[in-house]
Amino acid sequence: MDNDYTRNLPKIDLHRHFDGDFSPEHLYLEAQRRGLPQAKLTQEEFIARCRVGPTCRSLTEFLAVFEFFYAIAQDRDFLFEEARKLPAKLAAAGIIYAETRFAPHLFVKEDFSADEVVQTVLEGLAAGHGSPVRVILCVMRGAPLEHLGQVIALYEKFCERGVCGIDLAGDESRYACREYAPLFARARDLGIPVTIHAGEAAGPQSMRDALDLFGARRIGHGIRAVEDPELVARLAQQKIPLEVCLTSNLQTGNAASYHEHPFPQLLAAGVPVTLNTDDPSVSGIELDYEWQQAIAHYALSPQAQKQILLNAAEAAFCDNVLKEKLKQKILDFL
8 A cells, every 4th residue: 555645645643642742851851851760771671661562462561651751741832732733743644634632630740730720731732833723631441530521611711712521441451430320421412522542451341331331322442342243233233433543552452453353244244443552652663554554455446545534524523514624634635
């Protein structure tokens, strides 16, 4: 597949973690500026620590990479700059729309709150120039219930400024989080768009919980639905979009190879699948690479490519005017 083709393809990234997108070089400079212990490494050693290693085979190992640089990123100037650069970075990668997500509580320090973290990121995005970006606020599995209540309140406060939904993220192999159901019911009553990380490191039941207990409109990953034909049929019938991240699924050990990934099975079954990056910098990829792999391994026809892109436009947590513009860009190209 011609790399220029996938680079120019009008792509949409619905599952892109803000903290998984930080520039390792910028993190290194920030560590040096503040005299942090991580700055004692060489730049090459530092960047290697910010990327998933070749031996990673579980979600727990994958998430451990983030622990290396979270303390560096707990700085409002740093967060503003990373957000400001994001729209241009997306546009350069041929991404016409993206939803970036993060857990604000991971960046809180004594002198600033989760509210101020969200405000800083939104201000950075507004100062940038490039592709439109919306924000999904995450709660980490295992976090106190009050974090979810605060994230719901933050959505209500900032939904007119670019926050478009909420998410439950983290290690589903360790935390089912069914105790969160009443608060997610409140979010549903408020009409808040919800996407849930599920069916990645845990089986089909985690996806049923996401749909039935948490009110998910979309599922992050969801690839283990193939273990349950009834669930696959439900996803297809109810048109529940899956935010599939091919390379990430290999790195977390939830797919053995691109060739063995469940993506083509889900697509053939009529599930509205989408292609996404998950954590570009941490995984060392960009969305055109994911499309190259999909086209090469699954022999995606132009019609299939168009359907996947339109799935993403339809699934986006944005207003209908922007959705229609995205769809038109896709149709004009294909």
